[in-house]
Amino acid sequence: MKTLMLIGLGGGLGAMARHMVSRLALHWPNAGFPIATLTVNLVGGCAMGLLIGWLAYEIDGGKDLRLFFGVGLLGGFTTFSAFSLEMVQMIQRKAWGGAVLYGTSSVVLSVLALMLGLIIARKMFAG
Template identity: 30%
Template sequence: MVLSKLVGLSLAGALGTLVRYGLAGAVQRFGGAAFPWGTFAVNVTGCFLAGLLWGLCESRWTVTGDMRAVLFVGFMGAFTTFSSVMLETGELLRSSQWLYAVANMTLEIGLGLLSLLMGTKLAWAL
């Protein structure tokens, strides 16, 4: 059972990676190099797809926990982790945890950017 879950996660992750690469590349070629349109398209598409899949899993489809892991951790995780941040923030909003929702967005974006800058500084210092 564990092996089949790992294989499913791996295959879904590979597919998510390929879809991300294809979509981002196509959009970036079309939109030009001045703005990261490819990443923008992947993140917005990923959020829509994550919401659609989550809604269908909750309301229409009978989906096991393992299959949800394959869909959301495997495919969506490889396609875009930004959709995971949005899903989790959406859950906080749905449960009226406004402060946690704002904190999640602020920390994810603020500390993510700060961490990127710190990592770059460290790389240059080495």
């Protein structure tokens, strides 16, 4: 139960932070460009790197901090941070083929899956 509470609280805060960035982005130039998404993905990726680097020193409570910040807060802020971490881990292991396959398939297949979802939803719910 504690695990779910940590993740849920962090996730809620992360989602609220993402919403605030999206609201602020409405006032930035070039509002048609997805600057809010790019911003949260870059900030989230950097934050995940900082978190994992910090937790590598095995500080007390590291598991709870990883759950709250890594899975919860950054997961709610952006799922791109987890993807970025997994890509870096593959690159560090020199798993070049896996990294290319994972990176390419994640982006391309996610876009295709979203398109499929839109097609299905339009067919199901179009009046």
